[in-house]
Amino acid sequence: MDISHVTDQSSSMSRQPLYEVFLSFSGADMRRGFADFLYTMLTDVGISVFRDEEELERSEETFPQPIQVIEQCKISIPIISKEYASSQSCLLELEQMVECMDNKSRIIIPIFYYIDPSDVRNCSGPSERALDEHEKQNCIPPLHRIGELEGHHLHEKSEVSPGEVVRQIVCQVEQMLKKQDLVVPKQLVGVDSHVQGIMAKLKVDYRNGQAVKIGDSSVTVLGIFGIPGVGKTVLAKYVYNQLYHLFDACSFLGEIQAEIDHHDILSVQNNLISDLDKGNATKFDSSEKALLHIRKNFCTVKVLVLLDDVTNHEQLSALVGKLDWLDPGSRVILTSQTQDVLININVAEIFVLEPMKQDEALKLFRRHAFGTDSPHEEYNKLSTDIVAATGRLPLALEVAGSSLFLVKSKKAWRETLTALEVAPHKRVRAALEKSYNNLDERAQQIFLDIAYFFNGMDKRIAHYMWDVDNYSPSTSIQALHARCFVEIGEDEELLMHEILKKFGQEIVKNENRDEPFKRSWLCDHKEALHVLKIRKGTAYVEALGLEFGDGYEENVSLVCNKFDGLQNLRFLKLDKANIQGNFRNRFRSLRWLDWQGCPKIFKDRLNLNLQNLVILDLSGSQVHVDWSGWKLLAKGMKVKVLNLTGCVQLTATPTFPPSMELERLILEGCSNLAVIHPSVSNLEKLVSLNMKGCSLLRELPDLGPMSDLKELVIDGTSISRLNVQEGSMKILKFLSARNCKNLTEVSDSIRYLESLKHLSLDGSKINTLPESIGSLEELKTLSLRLSDLPDGIGGLRSLQFLDLSYTAIKKLPTSVEDLKAMEVLRMRGTFIQELPETILNREKPVEIDISLCQELEAEIHFDIERLSSFAIMNER
DSSP states (O other): OOOHHHHHHHHHHHTSOOOSEEEEOOOHHHHHTHHHHHHHHHHHTTOOEEEOOTTSOOOTTTSOOHHHHHHHOSEEEEEEOTTGGGOHHHHHHHHHHHHHHHHHOOEEOOEEESSOHHHHHHTOTHHHHHGGGSOHHHHHHHHHHHHHSOOEEEOTTOSSOHHHHHHHHHHHHHHHHTSSOOOOOTTOOSOHHHHHHHHHHTTEEEETTEEEEEOSOSOEEEEEEOSTTSOHHHHHHHHHHHHGGGSSEEEEEOOHHHHHHHSOHHHHHHHHHHHHTTTOOOOOSSHHHHHHHHHHHSTTSOEEEEEOSOOSHHHHHHHHOSGGGSOTTOEEEEEOSOGGGGTTOTTEEEEEOOOOOHHHHHHHHHHHHHSSSSOOGGGHHHHHHHHHHTTTOHHHHHHHHHHTTTOOOHHHHHHHHHHHHHSOOHHHHHHHHHHHTTSOHHHHHHHHHIIIIITTSBHHHHHHHHHHTTOOHHHHHHHHHHTTSOEEOTTSBEEOOHHHHHHHHHHHHTTOSSOGGGSSEEOOHHHHHHHHHTTOOOTTOOEEEEEOOTTOOTTOOEEGGGGTTOTTOOEEEEETOOEEEEOTTTTTTOOEEEOTTOOSSOSSOEEOOOTTOOEEEOTTOOOOTTOGGGHHHHHOTTOOEEEOTTOTTOSBOOOOOTTOOOOEEEOTTOTTOOBOOGGGGGOTTOOEEEOTTOTTOOSOOOOTTOTTOOEEEOTTOOOOEEOOOTTSSTTOOEEEOTTOTTOOEEOGGGGGOTTOOEEEETTSOOOOOOGGGGGOTTOOEEEEOOSOOOGGGGGOTTOOEEEOTTOOOOOOOGGGGGOTTOOEEEOTTOOOOOOOHHHHTOSSOEEEEOTTOTTSOSOOOOOGGGGGGEEEEEOO
């Protein structure tokens, strides 16, 4: 077989240029005018465009025929003018475009240039006259198809200028060819919900997975935050790819801090200006000149800027200046390890990216480990366990899955699981270290404290220890929260992601991997017990924890000399441990003694030096009213927190010494406690008193002397009447009396609680409240179960949350219209029969829950325009 012809043709084609867009038009005027302008604008942004240079001499060997190029190009742009149909070559090209659209999924973007699309579709008007010279049978179908396509229409009455049409086309082509798309992983999972949330914050009309229009608003800055490895940069790039076609100019600046470290901020500024000026800007020699250029040149240009890894607010200011320098339609997206970069920016929006959901994390891991979404049955359990060990962080899932790709050894999988359960992968650790190293020493110390023990702990309690040690807890916690290293729960508890806990514990282990007694935290039970037994305690150790648990050997007793060398111990956990001896000054640095489950009776003499102790936790212990250990309180005059949660053998509180500085007394779950010793009045500095679940307690103690009391919790007690002494509890902010089954009355004296912000009376037998409830002008949340509301409730001008769910209430007083600050009204499962017109016509949006209200009239009459006053209206 002679293949020379094929080889020559193939060789010729290989030398031909590759094109992305085919431009089809007719007429010399079009060539020199609109078509040339469009061609120039497309090529200026790097798009390879073919136009038939028929007036130029060329060789077919180096320039392909138009029909061949149409097959090659992803996009064809026919400029349908009045003369277009008179060109035989244009009609042939059009026929080929339609064929490629049908058979090869090619794209056609028609431009109807001063001709009506319906004339093209129906071959009428200019199109019909132009076709007189040709056979209509072959030409009509392609024209009909083109006329049906959505394209761009230029005409005499068009409000859009030809230049704007060209700009729109260039943006459209760029997006279709993904010319400016940033590289994102192919294995993306679960981004859709995040993208929708971000688009809403950016005021972008986002429909069917497409960004359609930028809303009218001032410049919006969106910060994407989250712990390292959670996928902030990938998500930001994905959003950028969805958005950039809507803007006049755009710029992505990656790893800004690294660029500044290698060069300076001016280098980043020059890169930004070059992007926004589309490569035409000269380099500036000073940051001030660069900012002046930004202020002068981009105030009327709608720009999209993505800044990756912004470290501080100064960097943001150096790159975008003051936000009013930019066009109102501009958007700035940034990723950062700290939310502090958005300080003092009024128009800033925050999006915190959380670790993936379990099912999404498992899918992402499978894609990396198996190259498919399909589960491998024999590896199901191992896959699930590994995903859990990664903390569902995308980076951790990627590196763990990739390391196991095509690995069929279950032993290797189990080894991977074991390693991840101990510490994060080295790539994840590197990302975490970068953020951790930017913390000051005090914040780092608090981070390690939380990682080892205080996860889930009430931050208000932990503050006491950190305050004494000058760790600036408020500032440090804020810095940790800004970096997503710690979250604050609804009940003020400190919450840390599991992978961060492992990271923190690994930091301590690396202080000295071979000699545990030279680490700051010694909380592995076996290691700690071994160090004590061989008396190897050192000044390095600041925290030591023992957890004997149930069934430990009763004869294990630790005498005082076992603690020699631990002079810097500030935290000690003695879970169910038995200690004895005269400790003298061994615990002079101790701030927190956690002795949950301490002995009911000390077998031998015990003398502890607790003169600097601030927190004493005896939760779950067998202490009783005559317990010999109460003398510790007499020596611990600096104790701020006494926690007796779950001490079920306690029938009466101990005697509290005069001048004691206690601020928090926790008696929660002391189910047999019936008596509060009168000496409780000595606790003049008490801030919080928690007697939740003390079901035998029928009377409250004298709270008059407690002028600093801010929180009172009496849930589940047996008190029958809530009465307040005049002049007492003036700064009380939180009062909870939930599930007090014997509580039948709240006296008129409630008006004395002038600073009260939160009141909960759910589950009591109260039928109504006194009219004086309206005197609580600071009250923000109120939840109760009763059958009638007094008119006085209208005086609660600060009330934001009112919960009347599952009460016998049938009608709301007209005074509810005075609750101008109300945001949430819950009446779920009530006997309410109608909603007042004043509620249905609120100017401020209100979330109203009227689900399961069987007595409510079937039809609620209100104008559809009023629907905007509801955030949620749940009828059933």
